[in-house]
Amino acid sequence: MNKFMTDKLGRPLRDLRISVTDRCNFRCRYCMPPEIFDKNFKFLPKKEILTFEEITRVSNILAERAGIKKLRITGGEPMMRHNVSRLISMLNEIDNINDIAMTTNGALLPGHTEGLKQAGLNRVTISLDSLNDEKFRYINGRDISVSKVLDGIEAAEDAGLQVKINMVVKRGMNEEDILPMARHFKDSKIILRFIEYMDVGNANGWKLDHVVSKKEIFSIINKELPIEPADPNYTGEVADRFVFKDNGNEIGIISSVTDAFCSTCSRARLSADGKLVTCLFASGGHDLRDILRSDADDEEVAEHIRQIWEKRDDQYSAERLKHTDKKQIRKIEMSHIGG
Numbered sequence: 001m002n003k004f005m006t007d008k009l010g011r012p013l014r015d016l017r018i019s020v021t022d023r024c025n026f027r028c029r030y031c032m033p034p035e036i037f038d039k040n041f042k043f044l045p046k047k048e049i050l051t052f053e054e055i056t057r058v059s060n061i062l063a064e065r066a067g068i069k070k071l072r073i074t075g076g077e078p079m080m081r082h083n084v085s086r087l088i089s090m091l092n093e094i095d096n097i098n099d100i101a102m103t104t105n106g107a108l109l110p111g112h113t114e115g116l117k118q119a120g121l122n123r124v125t126i127s128l129d130s131l132n133d134e135k136f137r138y139i140n141g142r143d144i145s146v147s148k149v150l151d152g153i154e155a156a157e158d159a160g161l162q163v164k165i166n167m168v169v170k171r172g173m174n175e176e177d178i179l180p181m182a183r184h185f186k187d188s189k190i191i192l193r194f195i196e197y198m199d200v201g202n203a204n205g206w207k208l209d210h211v212v213s214k215k216e217i218f219s220i221i222n223k224e225l226p227i228e229p230a231d232p233n234y235t236g237e238v239a240d241r242f243v244f245k246d247n248g249n250e251i252g253i254i255s256s257v258t259d260a261f262c263s264t265c266s267r268a269r270l271s272a273d274g275k276l277v278t279c280l281f282a283s284g285g286h287d288l289r290d291i292l293r294s295d296a297d298d299e300e301v302a303e304h305i306r307q308i309w310e311k312r313d314d315q316y317s318a319e320r321l322k323h324t325d326k327k328q329i330r331k332i333e334m335s336h337i338g339g
């Protein structure tokens with residue numbers, strides 16, 4: 001595999017998002033609706049889930065031969081995977097990997113953040129969709145209070161992890177929480193990012209009407225807390241950055257629906273059961289587990305991945321409006337690939 005391999009649209013493979021479990025302690029209604037992900041739901045059995053050694057091997061191959069530098073651990077809820085900090089320390093040993101991040105709902109962080117930091121975790125993105133306790137308990141489908149997530153945020157900061165907050169905005173669910181969230185984080189070191197509600201998976205009954213656009217989110221904030229655009233930090237950054245005019249602190253909006261960023265998308269996703277997924281909206285992934293569990297050497301695994309990447313022509317968001325008129329196509333659930 002050569003370091004500069006690109007897909008059919010000329011996009012390199014730069015970062016890898018690793019889902020370490022399909023289980024979650026939350027049942028966010030837009031992601032794992034409790035009626036579907038109930039006690040009869042069949043989660044992956046242990047033997048089908050990649051081991052830490054297998055995950056590390058894939059990451060090492062991609063770092064060595066494709067030049068990836070960034071890894072993100074996600075889920076399901078990554079803190080549900082037993083001893084996830086051991087995985088982080090294994091990934092941290094890989095030459096060339098200079099940034100390891102985690103996306104988490106934050107509720108299980110207290111008591112673990114020091115260990116995660118020591119293992120080599122640099123950053124956490126914590127998801128929080130409302131500061132209103134009653135509403136948050138409803139959204140997460142498990143009656144978990146906001147204070148649990150706020151404790152997780154505090155623990156992450158105390159351990160010296162860089163913290164960002166992601167808030168998915170869904171019309172009728174939490175658009176009135178945009179301003180309280182912006183006010184809450186405005187004077188802190190934490191960057192809050194709003195995410196347009198996306199049509200990932202089929203379980204959440206997504207409709208275009210549910211989307212609160214980047215434009216609308218911008219104007220809700222800007223009316224009370226004036227903000228202005230800031231330059232991206234790097235090519236391919238998914239969030240549009242803004243700064244508050246009065247204190248220069250940053251806030252972001254991720255507009256996968258109304259302003260797609262497929263042309264610079266250089267991410268691959270590895271599902272907990274070892275599928276390489278080349279787009280968040282793909283209907284399936286490319287199995288790596290079989291080749292990892294065969295007697296193939298690293299060179300052969302690398303070649304297999306190269307062939308997958310070179311065939312990649314995904315640009316679902318850029319073409320979304322073509323798809324919404326049609327009968328829904330089957331897509332992988334968010335809880336399988338972790339955002």
Ligand code: SAM
Nearest residue numbers: 031076077103104105127166197198334338339
């Ligand atoms: N459980 C962890 C968490 O919630 O942070 C990691 C996995 S979760 C699938 C990753 C991110 O995807 C979360 O920030 C979540 O809010 C977001 N997400 C889930 N479903 C979404 C959707 N339909 N549209 C936009 N974001 C979504």
Ligand code: SF4
Nearest residue numbers: 024026028031076105
């Ligand atoms: Fe769990 Fe994250 Fe999905 Fe919520 S968004 S159900 S916390 S995986």
Ligand code: SF4
Nearest residue numbers: 262265279280316317
């Ligand atoms: Fe990347 Fe697919 Fe999202 Fe486009 S729709 S930015 S190709 S993950």
